[in-house]
Amino acid sequence: MSDSNGAPTSQPAVSQATSPRDDPRQDERRLIASLLSGDEDAFMRLVEQYQAAMLRLAQMYVGDRAVAEEVTQEAWLSALKNLDRFEGRSSFKTWLFHILVNGAKSRSLRERRSIPFSALADPDAADSDDAPSVAPERFRPAGDTYAGGWLAFPQSWAHLPEAHVASHETRERILAAIERLPITQQSVIRLRDIEGYSAEDVCQMLRVSEANQRVLLHRARARVRQALEAYFAEE
Amino acid sequence: MQEMTCKELVELVTAYFEGALPEDEQTRFERHLGVCPGCETYVEQMRQTIALVGDLREEHVSPDAQQQLLQAFRDWKRQ
Numbered sequence: 404m405s406d407s408n409g410a411p412t413s414q415p416a417v418s419q420a421t422s423p424r425d426d427p428r429q430d431e432r433r434l435i436a437s438l439l440s441g442d443e444d445a446f447m448r449l450v451e452q453y454q455a456a457m458l459r460l461a462q463m464y465v466g467d468r469a470v471a472e473e474v475t476q477e478a479w480l481s482a483l484k485n486l487d488r489f490e491g492r493s494s495f496k497t498w499l500f501h502i503l504v505n506g507a508k509s510r511s512l513r514e515r516r517s518i519p520f521s522a523l524a525d526p527d528a529a530d531s532d533d534a535p536s537v538a539p540e541r542f543r544p545a546g547d548t549y550a551g552g553w554l555a556f557p558q559s560w561a562h563l564p565e566a567h568v569a570s571h572e573t574r575e576r577i578l579a580a581i582e583r584l585p586i587t588q589q590s591v592i593r594l595r596d597i598e599g600y601s602a603e604d605v606c607q608m609l610r611v612s613e614a615n616q617r618v619l620l621h622r623a624r625a626r627v628r629q630a631l632e633a634y635f636a637e638e
Numbered sequence: 639m640q641e642m643t644c645k646e647l648v649e650l651v652t653a654y655f656e657g658a659l660p661e662d663e664q665t666r667f668e669r670h671l672g673v674c675p676g677c678e679t680y681v682e683q684m685r686q687t688i689a690l691v692g693d694l695r696e697e698h699v700s701p702d703a704q705q706q707l708l709q710a711f712r713d714w715k716r717q
Contacts (some may be wrong), residue, residue: 441715443708450707473702475690479707482713535649542645551643556676560686569693577690592678596691602656613658621652628687 431495450467450479453496456598457503464507465514474510476501493607500608504590536625560635573634581629584623589615589633592623642666647677651698 437445457478462471482499489498543552560568569575581589590609594600600608605614645657649672653659654667 409689422684432709446711447704447708450704454703454707474653476703476706476710480710483711491667501639521689535645537645537648539645542643551645553644553674553676557679557683559679569688574694575688577694592691596688597695597696599692617658621649624652624684624687624691628683628690631687631690632683636709 421550428491430569431491435486435489438483448532453499457500459502459597460593461499461507463586463593464504466511470510470514471507474507475503478506480564481506490522493606497604497607500594501610504608511585534622536621537629557632558636560631566579566633572633576630577627578636581623582626584626587611588619588623588626592627595620596624640666643669644674644677644680647671647674648680651681653685654681655688681689 423456434445434449438449454475457475458468458471461478462468465474468638478499485502489495489547494500541554543549543554545551550612581592584592587609591605591611594608595602602613602616602620605611606613609616611619647667650659650667651662654664659667668697
């Protein structure tokens with residue numbers, strides 16, 4: 404199937420590889436050195452870059468905003484404390500987020516929130532939600548000449564007024580849909596589609612396989628699309 | 639080559655976007671997409687969904703938190 408000559412295969416539109424800047428590893432070594440030497444500006448630039456994303460991620464695990472702030476603070480402290488042991492096997496940001504996710508998980512266990520233990524312990528096995536992307540009754544049944552084809556095509560959103568599509572209410576619906584997702588799906592869609600991290604980064608942060616990351620992301624997106632479809636069909 | 643059905647295609651959209659489909663699957667995917675307005679709409683809606691989710695991103699850090707972190711950094715430095 405794929406060619407064995409090592410020739411590049413064509414990539415479809417939205418592939419999101421990490422963009423190769425001038426040697427990011429070297430930038431990172433410089434960054435770590437600045438931090439170790441006590442450079443406050445370097446530290447505050449990092450805070451500006453990651454703090455908001457870290458807070459949102461932590462809040463997902465612990466629920467409460469104030470607790471999320473504590474957990475985030477602890478993650479920064481732990482990162483600083485272990486900075487001299489950072490080996491550069493992953494990027495700094497991946498390493499930092501991994502510390503955060505671990506801290507947030509154990510905190511949420513201590514606080515006995517309702518997240519099932521298994522969901523936190525093993526993200527790869529965490530997802531009991533294997534519902535299809537589109538309800539099966541929207542396709543022609545087995546035995547039909549066109550089995551598996553749409554009974555009725557989805558309605559395009561192209562005719563909707565932009566003001567409606569981009570409204571505050573739409574935002575609210577999307578947020579609500581994301582909050583209803585299992586936590587592993589939430590983590591992946593937030594990191595990928597809101598924070599804009601690459602698949603590779605997210606796999607490392609959450610310690611999930613690439614295939615699993617993709618499944619979780621797809622389920623999450625499909626769920627949000629369903630919510631939007633229902634909402635846009637309301638009027 | 640067996641035709642891809644709509645029901646199969648909707649499960650593969652993210653893998654397609656990520657360039658993770660094996661070559662023959664990608665061919666079947668694109669061939670189907672080229673002749674199926676329903677799936678074309680579905681894939682377009684997934685793109686729109688991704689864009690709309692991306693719009694949720696907001697950047698702000700409270701000055702309080704910044705101040706606390708700066709203090710934490712100074713404490714760490716002193717040790």
